[in-house]
Every structure is written in structure tokens, then in C-alpha cells.
Amino acid sequence: KAGVTQTPRYLIKTRGQQVTLSCSPISGHRSVSWYQQTPGQGLQFLFEYFSETQRNKGNFPGRFSGRQFSNSRSEMNVSTLELGDSALYLCASSLRTGEDSEQFFGPGTRLTVL
Amino acid sequence: SQKIEQNSEALNIQEGKTATLTCNYTNYSPAYLQWYRQDPGRGPVFLLLIRENEKEKRKERLKVTFDTTLKQSLFHITASQPADSATYLCALDAKEYGNKLVFGAGTILRVKS
Numbered sequence: 442k443a444g445v446t447q448t449p450r451y452l453i454k455t456r457g458q459q460v461t462l463s464c465s466p467i468s469g470h471r472s473v474s475w476y477q478q479t480p481g482q483g484l485q486f487l488f489e490y491f492s493e494t495q496r497n498k499g500n501f502p503g504r505f506s507g508r509q510f511s512n513s514r515s516e517m518n519v520s521t522l523e524l525g526d527s528a529l530y531l532c533a534s535s536l537r538t539g540e541d542s543e544q545f546f547g548p549g550t551r552l553t554v555l
Numbered sequence: 556s557q558k559i560e561q562n563s564e565a566l567n568i569q570e571g572k573t574a575t576l577t578c579n580y581t582n583y584s585p586a587y588l589q590w591y592r593q594d595p596g597r598g599p600v601f602l603l604l605i606r607e608n609e610k611e612k613r614k615e616r617l618k619v620t621f622d623t624t625l626k627q628s629l630f631h632i633t634a635s636q637p638a639d640s641a642t643y644l645c646a647l648d649a650k651e652y653g654n655k656l657v658f659g660a661g662t663i664l665r666v667k668s
Contacts, residue, residue: 445598474656484599484644484658497655531598543589544656546598 443467445534445547453553459520462550466513466534472496472542473515475507478529478549487530490515491537519552527554557582557657561645565663568635576630576662578645583657585647588621588628593642593661602643603630635666 446465454460466473475487486499490509507517513534519526529549535542560579568574578588587606591599605612605621605628612619618631632639642661649657 476658483660484646486655486657489655499655533598543601543604544591544599545601546591548596549598 445545447532447547447550451551454522455555458522462517462530464515464532470534471513472535474533475517476531522554524554559659561659562662567665570666570668574632574635574664576643578628578659580626588647590630591644637666637668640666
């Protein structure tokens with residue numbers, strides 16, 4: 442079974458631009474979560490989608506948004522990029538939401554904002 | 556305030572010894588706790604999950620304990636090998652926030668041969 446895939450793997454943008462990251466979950470998984478990972482803050486939860494609905498949201502500004510499609514694929518968008526948005530963005534999928542669902546992570550998208 | 560703390564310094568041990576990693580939490584009431592392994596440049600990989608009503612869980616050379624009174628989980632790797640070198644993350648469900656997973660900063664483990 443194919444794992445979680447994320448595209449692109451690397452991205453360089455400049456301040457003020459916007460970016461869209463894509464995540465394809467494991468087949469059959471309906472829950473997709475997004476995390477931001479930086480050396481200083483570690484892994485921070487951004488949001489979770491289940492069956493095209495946002496179920497949970499972390500403490501990030503409204504510049505960070507996401508959506509999930511009917512095939513469970515998810516996209517994350519960051520508008521008006523800031524230098525501090527440089528990070529590894531990880532997507533994780535799971536069979537179900539909440540409870541004790543094991544998260545399967547993708548390789549991440551490394552975003553650099555100049 | 557709420558926080559999850561893991562050994563901030565790297566743990567260096569000799570091959571064959573048991574590595575013990577600590578995860579302490581404050582002001583959370585998790586129903587379960589998970590441990591993940593992360594290698595450089597890769598996403599975390601799930602290792603073990605332990606529920607609040609379980610004291611201990613084992614999987615091959617791995618053992619996790621969960622003490623809700625001490626608000627602590629210990630992660631043990633017995634007969635450690637250089638291939639076990641990685642960053643280990645603990646994560647708990649924040650019931651107060653809709654069960655989102657909250658991660659600790661991770662502990663770097665280095666196993667020397």
C-alpha cells in the first residue's frame with residue numbers, strides 16, 4: 442500500500458507570496474492532519490480534516506488555511522508569506538479521526554521563505 | 556500553562572545498553588499517549604500507543620510505561636543498536652482541544668558502537 446505523499450518536496454518563495462501544498466493520504470484513510478515543524482517550536486498542529494470537514498484547528502493565524510476533497514486528498518494554503526513561515530510542513534493521514542488513531546506521516550514539504 | 560517536556564539534551568549510550576527516554580506533561584489529561592521516531596529529513600513514524608488505563612506496553616525491543624499520577628511516560632529501547640539513533644517524539648491527545656495530537660520537542664538518541 443502506498444504511503445502518504447506530499448508535493449512539492451521543496452519550495453522557495455519570497456515574502457508576501459502565497460503557497461499551496463498538497464497531500465495524498467493512504468488509500469482508505471479519511472482523516473488528514475497538517476503540522477508545521479521548526480527547530481524552535483517542534484511539531485505544531487495546524488488543522489485536521491475528516492470527510493471534507495475541518496474537525497480541529499491549531500493556534501495559527503488565518504493566513505493558514507486548508508481543504509479536503511472528496512477523494513480525501515488535502516491541500517494547505519499559506520497566504521502573505523512571512524520569513525517565520527519557513528518550516529517543514531508535514532501531512533499525516535489516519536483511518537479515523539480522534540480516538541487513538543495512529544498517524545501516518547508523509548515526507549514533508551520543506552518551505553523556505555526569503 | 557500546558558506543556559510536554561522531553562529530555563532536552565541528546566542521549567548518548569553504548570550499543571547493547573537500554574535507552575530510556577522521558578516524556579512529562581503538565582495540565583493535560585490524555586486518554587492515550589503515542590511515541591514516534593523521526594529520522595533527519597523524514598516524517599515521524601509511529602511506534603507505540605499506550606492508553607491511560609494501561610501501565611505498560613511492549614513491542615519487540617520497545618517498552619512504554621504510562622503513569623497518570625506522575626504524568627509521565629517512559630520509553631525504553633533494550634539492546635540498543637546504532638540503527639536506533641534518531642529523534643523520538645512523544646505525543647498525547649489534548650482532550651481539552653478536540654483530541655488534537657500535541658507533540659513534545661523530541662529527544663535525540665545516539666547509539667555508539
